[in-house]
Amino acid sequence: MVQTTWKAIAPVPTSQEFLDIVLSRTTRKTPTVIRAGFKISRIRAFYLRKVKFTQDTFTEKLQAILDGFPKLQDIHPFHKDLMNTLYDADHFRIALGQLSTAKHLIEQVCRDYVRLIKYAQSLFQCKQLKRAALGRMATITRRLKDPLLYLEQVRQHLGRLPGIDPNTRTLLICGYPNVGKSSFLRSITRADVDVQPYAFTTKSLFVGHFDYKYLRFQAIDTPGILDHPLEEMNTIEMQSITAIAHLKSVILYFMDLSEQCGYSVAAQVQLFHSIKPLFANKIVFVVVNKIDVVKPEDLDEEGQKLIQTMLKGGDVELLQLSCHTEQGISEVKNKACERLLAARVEQKLKTNRATDILNRIHVAKPIGGVVRETFIPDAVKNRIKYDVNDPNRRKLERDIEAEEGGAGVYNINLKKNYMLENDDWKFDKIPEVFDGKNVYDFIDPDIESKLAALEAEEERLEAEGFYDEEESIEDDEEADIRLKADYIREQKQLIRNAARSKKALKNRAIIPRQKQPKNLTEMKSSLEKIGLDASRVVERARSKSRGRSVATRSRAGTTDGDVEMKDISMHDISQMTLKERAKSRARSQSNRREDGVVDEISRTKAEKIAKLNQKKMNRMARQGEADRHVTASLPKHLFSGKRTIGKTSRR
Numbered sequence: 001m002v003q004t005t006w007k008a009i010a011p012v013p014t015s016q017e018f019l020d021i022v023l024s025r026t027t028r029k030t031p032t033v034i035r036a037g038f039k040i041s042r043i044r045a046f047y048l049r050k051v052k053f054t055q056d057t058f059t060e061k062l063q064a065i066l067d068g069f070p071k072l073q074d075i076h077p078f079h080k081d082l083m084n085t086l087y088d089a090d091h092f093r094i095a096l097g098q099l100s101t102a103k104h105l106i107e108q109v110c111r112d113y114v115r116l117i118k119y120a121q122s123l124f125q126c127k128q129l130k131r132a133a134l135g136r137m138a139t140i141t142r143r144l145k146d147p148l149l150y151l152e153q154v155r156q157h158l159g160r161l162p163g164i165d166p167n168t169r170t171l172l173i174c175g176y177p178n179v180g181k182s183s184f185l186r187s188i189t190r191a192d193v194d195v196q197p198y199a200f201t202t203k204s205l206f207v208g209h210f211d212y213k214y215l216r217f218q219a220i221d222t223p224g225i226l227d228h229p230l231e232e233m234n235t236i237e238m239q240s241i242t243a244i245a246h247l248k249s250v251i252l253y254f255m256d257l258s259e260q261c262g263y264s265v266a267a268q269v270q271l272f273h274s275i276k277p278l279f280a281n282k283i284v285f286v287v288v289n290k291i292d293v294v295k296p297e298d299l300d301e302e303g304q305k306l307i308q309t310m311l312k313g314g315d316v317e318l319l320q321l322s323c324h325t326e327q328g329i330s331e332v333k334n335k336a337c338e339r340l341l342a343a344r345v346e347q348k349l350k351t352n353r354a355t356d357i358l359n360r361i362h363v364a365k366p367i368g369g370v371v372r373e374t375f376i377p378d379a380v381k382n383r384i385k386y387d388v389n390d391p392n393r394r395k396l397e398r399d400i401e402a403e404e405g406g407a408g409v410y411n412i413n414l415k416k417n418y419m420l421e422n423d424d425w426k427f428d429k430i431p432e433v434f435d436g437k438n439v440y441d442f443i444d445p446d447i448e449s450k451l452a453a454l455e456a457e458e459e460r461l462e463a464e465g466f467y468d469e470e471e472s473i474e475d476d477e478e479a480d481i482r483l484k485a486d487y488i489r490e491q492k493q494l495i496r497n498a499a500r501s502k503k504a505l506k507n508r509a510i511i512p513r514q515k516q517p518k519n520l521t522e523m524k525s526s527l528e529k530i531g532l533d534a535s536r537v538v539e540r541a542r543s544k545s546r547g548r549s550v551a552t553r554s555r556a557g558t559t560d561g562d563v564e565m566k567d568i569s570m571h572d573i574s575q576m577t578l579k580e581r582a583k584s585r586a587r588s589q590s591n592r593r594e595d596g597v598v599d600e601i602s603r604t605k606a607e608k609i610a611k612l613n614q615k616k617m618n619r620m621a622r623q624g625e626a627d628r629h630v631t632a633s634l635p636k637h638l639f640s641g642k643r644t645i646g647k648t649s650r651r
């Protein structure tokens with residue numbers, strides 16, 4: 001797809017802005033602290049990096065500008081020529097060329113100074129070389145002042161160019177100034193073009209879109225052209241010429257025979273002949289505008305003759321319209337579109353692709369020369385014909401309404417559509433009162449018997465005491481009790497709700513807890529129930545409780561010198577405490593992952609889960625609190641040096 005609009009070109013900075021952008025980027029993105037005491041290789045690397053980085057930025061930014069603008073050789077000839085007339089192709093090329101040269105020069109400067117810095121012997125030398133390199137780059141940039149300004153203007157103008165697609169269905173409106181070209185575009189599309197009663201209102205191309213036969217067309221309004229040689233035409237007129245010359249379109253040559261536009265008919269005819277060579281291979285219509293003032297028939301003989309000279313070839317057709325009375329507008333539009341579509345289809349049929357497709361299509365015909373004609377059912381043929389304008393039209397309810405006095409007066413007769421056994425009954429009146437009785441009372445013949453059945457049932461129910469219960473409720477005492485009970489229930493509910501909302505206020509997550517085992521036997525049985533071996537746990541718990549009792553006892557013994565001491569020898573005590581310690585150490589050293597894991601399968605499973613949990617953390621390589629972190633040192637340039645007014649925040 002060839003590009004047709006250039007709305008997204010990045011703004012081009014002025015040379016000063018350009019310099020600021022590049023240099024500030026260098027200071028922001030490269031290290032800023034260097035001292036004479038550092039190793040010379042480090043000092044050189046520091047300045048080398050600065051020079052290279054500056055050059056990189058220059059190259060990158062210049063290339064971005066070069067890439068942003070359209071390449072004249074890559075775009076459609078129409079756009080190429082339009083840019084040539086608007087911005088002067090040579091100027092455009094030279095401006096881009098200057099940018100490109102500047103880029104190469106800056107690269108060269110960088111290369112030279114990098115070589116020099118490699119041999120610098122001190123920080124001072126390095127610094128001077130860097131200054132020189134950046135200074136030369138800045139000089140080169142300053143020379144780009146004019147091209148950058150020019151390119152910015154071109155960018156702004158390019159963004160506002162109408163999006164004209166050179167390959168789509170196009171109507172091109174051209175002619176002398178002030179003949180009503182823009183008025184026509186306004187009336188067939190929604191384009192907001194300026195219409196004024198003086199010449200050269202339109203100064204550039206305008207485009208509007210409309211649909212015809214479900215296809216999208218573009219109509220292009222051009223600035224008016226005067227009849228003089230191409231070399232003398234100004235930029236405004238040249239835009240029209242470019243459009244006429246390059247766009248495959250229908251040409252609508254507008255004329256104003258009333259001469260209200262300020263130009264004579266002869267001049268308008270002359271212009272047509274002058275630009276005729278540009279109309280080669282195009283469909284051309286001469287469109288006479290303002291027929292509310294003067295029609296072609298009203299012209300004198302000389303005028304008639306002049307008009308005929310335009311139509312001589314036979315392939316130019318004369319159309320008439322008036323933008324004021326809107327007479328003939330859609331005819332002109334439809335005719336132009338029709339011819340254009342036909343021409344495009346014809347052209348497509350000539351291409352190889354069309355023949356390829358046609359070769360693959362086979363139109364089957366019945367054998368033996370049988371003619372199969374269109375079949376129209378008799379019902380359709382015999383339907384009631386009604387001819388207001390169209391003889392094939394059926395008489396519609398709408399027509400009847402119009403005949404009978406229009407909306408509000410006419411009342412539709414629904415009875416004529418009744419579907420009855422006998423059509424004669426359609427308009428029969430149904431009486432409301434018949435033989436002195438209301439007809440609607442006698443619709444159901446069994447109504448009497450049904451009423452009798454209902455009454456009998458009612459009597460039966462009453463006798464059985466079906467309605468008695470309600471009466472007992474009337475009893476005063478019971479009603480009182482019920483009232484109180486209701487009151488109590490309501491109060492209870494209120495209390496419950498209040499408690500619930502209090503709980504909600506605390507906003508605690510409710511942790512469901514399993515029933516905790518109360519003692520060792522209970523724990524043992526519950527473990528066994530899930531299929532775990534509980535013998536070791538039980539043993540451990542037992543030994544623990546035993547050990548504790550011994551220890552307390554022994555501690556009591558040492559402090560108080562109690563009688564119980566006699567039962568246990570010192571040796572025993574030391575043995576026991578040793579054992580306890582060994583056990584507790586073993587417990588603390590045991591692998592937490594393996595604690596409580598019964599078999600190999602669940603261990604591998606557990607390990608897998610553990611690894612999986614760690615995976616995300618490893619992948620993100622997030623800095624954790626355990627990682628070493630060096631905070632930024634003070635930004636030196638903001639805290640050192642002489643201070644004058646207004647320089648504390650920025651230097």
Ligand SMILES: Nc1nc2c(ncn2[C@@H]2O[C@H](COP(=O)(O)OP(=O)(O)OP(=O)(O)O)[C@@H](O)[C@H]2O)c(=O)[nH]1
Nearest residue numbers: 177178179180181182183197200201202224323324
């Ligand atoms: N009487 C009459 N006046 C018309 C008709 N169509 C346009 N005009 C008037 O002609 C004048 C010029 O109309 P524009 O549409 O601006 O003409 P233009 O060809 O676009 O003019 P430029 O843009 O200057 O080339 C306006 O004052 C319109 O009101 C028409 O059918 N009848």
Ligand SMILES: [Mg+2]
Nearest residue numbers: 181182201202
């Ligand atoms: Mg105009």
